[in-house]
Amino acid sequence: MQSLQAKDKAYIWHPYTQMKGALPALPITKAEGIYLYQEDGSKLIDAISSWWVNIHGHAHPELAKVVYKQFKTLEHIIFAGFTHPPAVSFAEQILKQLPHEQAKVFYSDNGSTAVEVALKMAIQHWRNLGNTQKVKILAFQDAYHGDTFGAMSVSGRSLFTEAFESYLFEVEFIPLPNASNIQNLVAKIESEGSAIAAFIFEPLVLGAAGMLMYEAKYLDMLIAACKSQSICTIADEVMTGFGRTGTLFASLQLTIQPDIMCFSKGITGGAMPMGLTTCNQMIFDSFYSDEKWKTLYHGHSFTANPLACSLALKSLEILLRPSTQMAIQEIIQEHTNFIMQIETHPKVKNIRQCGTILAFEWFTDTDTSYLNAIRDKLYTYFLKKGIILRPLGNILYILPPYVINRDELQYIYQQIQTALEEL
């Protein structure tokens, strides 16, 4: 009999993987809490929350129970012309937690589609209002908003988008704001505002770019400038949402709120795909009309899948429990203590933290980049120690499920410290 690995190699093309020379995919046959189990029973700590999606740990018994119950009741229906209890309950509950301006919920099925919907809402908003001047989209140079064409267009031009560049729509990119450039950025928005339809951004942390962090006060200033020019603001909280940055949503650390918000990843606790785009009344009202052409003609087969909605509802309930909120605060405190221990190490550069995310650059003689050779070395080193850390180039980060405990975090920190001496 062929091994799972051999069959995988025979049949499957993996994401973000150059299949030639790729390390064989690691078979995982079971998972529980923060642990993933391999065929031989050995376990790995999931220190990156399975690509940033898992927040309550794997195979969570309460999540398993609701999805089983929901399946026996109603597993899926078309969402145009129909509705169902889990979709309505989740919409009602999530709106209570979001910034108050958010008024309507639009379901889809992943982060990229949540972004596509947001862009369509913003672009069509101006068309519906009869404004033909506002056509430009503004985004951050290093942004990552997903892999579909619209999402790629508003993402920074990089290795990921290179092959498709001539097919991507034009976007005006700006650098991340800081003390020295904020006045210029604000001035630019104010002078070009009449031509700008929307500004899309990852609030506080740019994930795929390498966990780049910037201050809330500067984002507030950019959003304020956008509001003064009636530019639609879109917060892509696909990665930052659901407790990741220490608050329920990163936007809750702002004083001025976006018009449109995008969610996915942690939304179902990381157990099923789901995307969500929410908007304020102003956006919704520009579509609300007797004229058919003002309709948002967008939807997916699995829009508002009842199984995913039931998981999202239960996951939100678990997230709001005081015990979960306390666990998040403990991770934040442990990370902060660890930073103090290693920040002066010569191999540690630009160490930073936002909520439960800790990241630093592993100093090498070559540039900081996604293809940096240290990446594979670090990845395999930590796998041997029983930890999944998946560096973005030479940027090492920890982004754990909230159920990780103090001892498990300490184990990860110790292995990083050993690596800093050994590698």
Ligand SMILES: *Cc1c(COP(=O)(O)O)cnc(C)c1O
């Ligand atoms: C992952 C991610 C996306 C894309 O989500 P997918 O579900 O992978 O399509 C979009 N925006 C941000 C900020 C992300 O981190």
